[in-house]
Amino acid sequence: MSDPTPRTRKRPLTPYLLIAPTLIFLAAFFAYPMFQGLILAVYDDEAVLPILDEASLEASRVGELPQGAAVNILGQQGNTIDGELTTDLLTEQWFRLSATDVDGSDAEGWAPESRVRVRDEAADGSPIGGTIRPKLGENADPLTPLFAEPNERAEVVAQLEQRAVVTIVDETLLEVWFNVTAVDDDGTEISGWAPSRFIRAFESGEEGRVDRGSDGKFTSRFIEKMFNDRFFGPAWQTTILLMVIIIPLQFILAMAMALVIHARPRGTSGFLYVYSLPMGMSDLAVGILFFSIFTSNGLLNSVLDFLGLVDGTPIYLSADTRYWIIIAIVLAELWRATSIVMVIIVSGLQAIPDETLEAAELFGASYWQRVRYIILPLLKPSLQVALILRTILAFQVFAVVIALGGGEIVTVLSNETYRQYFELRDNNVASAYAVFILVLSLTSSFFYLRTVRTNDAAAQR
Amino acid sequence: MAEIRIDNVSKVFGDHVAVNRANLVVEDQEFLVLLGPSGCGKTTLLRAIAGLGMADSGRISIDGRDVTYLRPGERNLSMVFQSYAIFPHMTVRDNIGFGLKMAGEDMKEIGKRVDEAAELLHIEELLERRPSDMSGGQRQRVAVARALAMKAEVLLMDEPLSNLDALLRLEMRAELKRLLQDVKATTIYVTHDQIEALSMGDRIAVMKNGVIQQVDAPSTVYAEPSNRFVGSFIGNPPMNFLEGVVAVSGDDVNVNVGANTITPDPSIARAVAAFDGKPITLGIRAENMHALDGPAADAVEVTVSVVEPLGSQNLLTVDVGGDRMKVATHPTFEVAPDDKLWVQMPTEQIRWIDPDTELVLSPAHDVESVR
Numbered sequence: 001m002s003d004p005t006p007r008t009r010k011r012p013l014t015p016y017l018l019i020a021p022t023l024i025f026l027a028a029f030f031a032y033p034m035f036q037g038l039i040l041a042v043y044d045d046e047a048v049l050p051i052l053d054e055a056s057l058e059a060s061r062v063g064e065l066p067q068g069a070a071v072n073i074l075g076q077q078g079n080t081i082d083g084e085l086t087t088d089l090l091t092e093q094w095f096r097l098s099a100t101d102v103d104g105s106d107a108e109g110w111a112p113e114s115r116v117r118v119r120d121e122a123a124d125g126s127p128i129g130g131t132i133r134p135k136l137g138e139n140a141d142p143l144t145p146l147f148a149e150p151n152e153r154a155e156v157v158a159q160l161e162q163r164a165v166v167t168i169v170d171e172t173l174l175e176v177w178f179n180v181t182a183v184d185d186d187g188t189e190i191s192g193w194a195p196s197r198f199i200r201a202f203e204s205g206e207e208g209r210v211d212r213g214s215d216g217k218f219t220s221r222f223i224e225k226m227f228n229d230r231f232f233g234p235a236w237q238t239t240i241l242l243m244v245i246i247i248p249l250q251f252i253l254a255m256a257m258a259l260v261i262h263a264r265p266r267g268t269s270g271f272l273y274v275y276s277l278p279m280g281m282s283d284l285a286v287g288i289l290f291f292s293i294f295t296s297n298g299l300l301n302s303v304l305d306f307l308g309l310v311d312g313t314p315i316y317l318s319a320d321t322r323y324w325i326i327i328a329i330v331l332a333e334l335w336r337a338t339s340i341v342m343v344i345i346v347s348g349l350q351a352i353p354d355e356t357l358e359a360a361e362l363f364g365a366s367y368w369q370r371v372r373y374i375i376l377p378l379l380k381p382s383l384q385v386a387l388i389l390r391t392i393l394a395f396q397v398f399a400v401v402i403a404l405g406g407g408e409i410v411t412v413l414s415n416e417t418y419r420q421y422f423e424l425r426d427n428n429v430a431s432a433y434a435v436f437i438l439v440l441s442l443t444s445s446f447f448y449l450r451t452v453r454t455n456d457a458a459a460q461r
Numbered sequence: 462m463a464e465i466r467i468d469n470v471s472k473v474f475g476d477h478v479a480v481n482r483a484n485l486v487v488e489d490q491e492f493l494v495l496l497g498p499s500g501c502g503k504t505t506l507l508r509a510i511a512g513l514g515m516a517d518s519g520r521i522s523i524d525g526r527d528v529t530y531l532r533p534g535e536r537n538l539s540m541v542f543q544s545y546a547i548f549p550h551m552t553v554r555d556n557i558g559f560g561l562k563m564a565g566e567d568m569k570e571i572g573k574r575v576d577e578a579a580e581l582l583h584i585e586e587l588l589e590r591r592p593s594d595m596s597g598g599q600r601q602r603v604a605v606a607r608a609l610a611m612k613a614e615v616l617l618m619d620e621p622l623s624n625l626d627a628l629l630r631l632e633m634r635a636e637l638k639r640l641l642q643d644v645k646a647t648t649i650y651v652t653h654d655q656i657e658a659l660s661m662g663d664r665i666a667v668m669k670n671g672v673i674q675q676v677d678a679p680s681t682v683y684a685e686p687s688n689r690f691v692g693s694f695i696g697n698p699p700m701n702f703l704e705g706v707v708a709v710s711g712d713d714v715n716v717n718v719g720a721n722t723i724t725p726d727p728s729i730a731r732a733v734a735a736f737d738g739k740p741i742t743l744g745i746r747a748e749n750m751h752a753l754d755g756p757a758a759d760a761v762e763v764t765v766s767v768v769e770p771l772g773s774q775n776l777l778t779v780d781v782g783g784d785r786m787k788v789a790t791h792p793t794f795e796v797a798p799d800d801k802l803w804v805q806m807p808t809e810q811i812r813w814i815d816p817d818t819e820l821v822l823s824p825a826h827d828v829e830s831v832r
Contacts, residue, residue, distance in 0.1 A: 362534065364534035
């Protein structure tokens with residue numbers, strides 16, 4: 001008698017296989033960049049400069065100075081020179097060269113990078129060969145010295161002709177370090193060494209300040225800088241103002257359009273296509289289109305002039321007529337983005353069974369009563385989606401504002417992000433703006449999800 | 462008082478005539494069933510009465526008032542929809558009270574009427590719940606309660622039981638019948654289920670291809686179908702049809718069915734005689750025939766091909782001449798496939814059908830017009 005082998009049901013693998021790429025996608029294209037963005041806004045990677053007890057990166061820390069701290073420079077020293085203080089060194093890359101001396105003998109020694117034209121590189125990009133650069137100027141010494149050590153204080157071991165072929169056998173960095181004393185954040189006097197590239201010396205050469213740090217630190221500096229930015233207030237107010245004007249108008253319009261499409265009166269079969277036409281246009285194109293309407297010799301003035309309604313040419317889009325710019329932006333945004341809301345509402349309307357509306361009609365509900373008591377409550381989930389989408393898009397409004405307002409007279413949050421990044425080259429504050437927009441979007445979405453609570457029944461039908 | 466009068470109503474969708482010149486009078490407080498196969502136009506006709514789809518031509522009046530072009534809300538009627546059409550976002554209480562609220566009744570009256578309707582349907586404990594967590598049967602009750610709460614004089618029902626499972630349908634059928642007897646509304650009930658129609662209606666209107674075929678009491682529709690379609694659509698099993706040829710010699714009228722000869726009932730003989738020498742169709746119901754295990758004078762010899770024991774009866778499928786028919790026998794009647802059997806057909810139970818028009822001949826049938 002054979003025992004029937006107990007069969008264990010195999011766990012279906014497919015869902016897991018489907019989840020894996022989703023997770024990878026999320027991590028690689030969403031979570032990682034978002035994390036980096038967040039970090040930029042709150043982390044200053046040049047916040048503090050460690051002060052070491054010797055002129056070497058391997059030396060131990062005696063303390064640290066914040067960016068901008070005043071320092072007294074007592075002296076300087078190259079990291080490749082032992083002991084004595086030197087004053088006329090430059091921080092520079094040095095190559096150890098193997099070449100033929102001017103007297104014909106083989107020689108090997110150090111020369112600064114500025115004297116060598118690298119002509120040959122190894123596979124990993126490190127220089128392996130080159131020629132000596134010619135010196136400019138009539139009185140210049142045509143010969144280039146090779147030093148025993150990688151600094152100009154060292155003994156000269158050979159002289160090379162200009163354009164002499166050299167082999168690069170080694171390289172090192174001659175870095176000048178400052179011996180500094182300063183008072184740190186805690187009020188303690190510290191004294192030690194720091195690489196000169198992090199410190200800006202004043203003209204006297206005896207005083208200076210920490211130009212930038214080499215170590216990072218979390219800081220609210222950028223966020224404070226954003227809040228204190230003179231464009232922050234206008235940008236934030238305008239963004240909210242546009243949102244408050246546009247979204248209600250948009251929902252009323254979209255609802256009306258959707259109801260027309262849903263009711264299908266005679267001769268409206270093409271309305272859906274006409275209504276959704278603006279969805280096919282980029283926001284910048286719409287901005288430029290409306291600019292061409294509102295510009296001083298644009299369509300609006302032409303029409304008004306033709307009708308004899310104006311004398312001369314009124315100017316709409318100028319610093320003195322800020323409200324006209326706002327009106328133009330509102331109209332452009334209404335024209336451009338209402339159809340997205342409409343499409344969402346239409347799909348919601350189509351999900352309401354005909355019999356439900358017929359029942360309402362049969363039980364005596366007029367058209368407006370059906371809209372009020374049946375259609376609107378059943379559209380709640382669609383309206384919620386549309387509201388979230390529209391609010392998030394409203395926080396991101398950009399191209400239309402740029403096209404119509406130029407970004408100076410009327411500015412919005414995303415414009416400030418752009419300005420900080422491209423014009424002021426301040427990644428951190430740009431990032432702070434981006435994070436601010438993200439926080440606003442998340443907060444509003446959360447707010448809608450909580451307050452416009454969808455009941456299960458409405459979601460189910 | 463609400464008599465529904467339908468005069469010459471037609472409804473066309475594109476080139477499909479859904480309802481073709483329908484004429485129907487539903488008397489006050491009558492329970493009329495509109496019966497027909499799917500696509501026969503019964504729902505279209507009901508919707509025209511409800512006002513949910515306007516009639517293209519003709520006239521519909523309720524209680525003497527022409528409502529043909531009135532909006533549904535203005536017709537003083539209520540309806541139970543096939544899908545129930547319960548408002549999913551409202552509680553049961555708001556659902557039932559919806560029509561009253563739209564009519565502007567005051568809150569007290571609405572509350573009272575909602576409670577009444579809920580009590581009738583035994584759904585008092587569901588009043589504060591939402592339809593989403595209710596079973597099909599419960600939703601159905603809500604839909605009926607919503608219609609009854611209106612106390613409208615006309616009640617329309619569009620296949621209200623078709624979305625229920627078989628057992629629940631049986632139970633609701635009886636309950637609906639009891640309820641509607643008390644409600645005293647003029648009711649039009651659309652169904653494709655002939656058992657529902659036979660068991661519930663005061664009268665049945667049978668429809669096919671947009672045309673009303675017959676309007677009569679259930680027993681009449683069953684026993685005396687007006688044409689071949691009604692006979693075949695109503696009854697389970699449907700009416701049997703046999704092809705015969707009429708032979709008249711002197712005063713004797715006989716019909717040859719295969720090798721057998723059947724003599725029509727004297728009351729109909731004159732009408733049958735008009736088909737002398739021409740084919741004619743006989744219609745007879747399975748339970749009206751008597752199966753015998755031996756030859757008899759007026760019995761037809763048949764061969765059994767299938768025996769289906771159904772509990773209350775045995776249903777036999779037999780070959781007679783070139784035709785097949787179903788014969789019901791007592792469950793104790795013993796028979797096996799391929800047995801020979803003799804079947805008596807009581808002549809008064811045979812319906813005679815003109816094969817061209819498919820109409821059932823009646824004793825008063827005008828002989829001349831057939832010719």
